[in-house]
Amino acid sequence: MSWMSVDIGENRWLSVSYYCLRQGVSSGFRMRNWELQGCNDGLSWQMLCKHERDLSFGEQAHGVAGWAVENATAYRHFRILQTGKNSDAVHTGVLACAGIELYGALTLACCGRCAALVEIDGRALGSAAMLEGARAGEGVRGCSRALRRSGGGTRAAAEKALEAKGRREQREREVR
Numbered sequence: 001m002s003w004m005s006v007d008i009g010e011n012r013w014l015s016v017s018y019y020c021l022r023q024g025v026s027s028g029f030r031m032r033n034w035e036l037q038g039c040n041d042g043l044s045w046q047m048l049c050k051h052e053r054d055l056s057f058g059e060q061a062h063g064v065a066g067w068a069v070e071n072a073t074a075y076r077h078f079r080i081l082q083t084g085k086n087s088d089a090v091h092t093g094v095l096a097c098a099g100i101e102l103y104g105a106l107t108l109a110c111c112g113r114c115a116a117l118v119e120i121d122g123r124a125l126g127s128a129a130m131l132e133g134a135r136a137g138e139g140v141r142g143c144s145r146a147l148r149r150s151g152g153g154t155r156a157a158a159e160k161a162l163e164a165k166g167r168r169e170q171r172e173r174e175v176r
Helices: 128-135 154-175
Strands: 003-007 012-023 034-039 046-051 064-068 077-082 097-108 117-120 123-127 147-150
Touching (some): 003 097, 012 034, 012 077
Antiparallel strands (some): 003 077, 012 064, 034 046, 034 077, 097 147, 117 123
């Protein structure tokens, strides 16, 4: 059967708690039977969520749907594996997926090059240098120890971290 995969990058692992898919251009190829799978080596796939005769996408092209995932294991690679026919009567093996979004707890491994950590609400997020890089659109490249954070993209989180750091420094200056 057809499949598509995503590699979130070296030294990154995501424990998925929720995911969304966007249907392809044709409403005739709506996904009905698939699995969300994860692995760390690109070979040994584990099922995270299974769908059989799923009608979540409705009848329109580019439909979007999302599902909760009960998973405690973090993975680097993710794939959508079509396990049965789609809604098309002729081309039943075509996987028509225009997008995937994965949400959950992200773990970043140590690179050994970073300085002090920046925190948000008492949770270590990354070094100031890392966050400056993320603000510039370069993404988070490493950390001084394994870090975890939940939620959206690194750029938005970096913006919040830098704003929080600035407010904290401002309060400290006002107290002096």
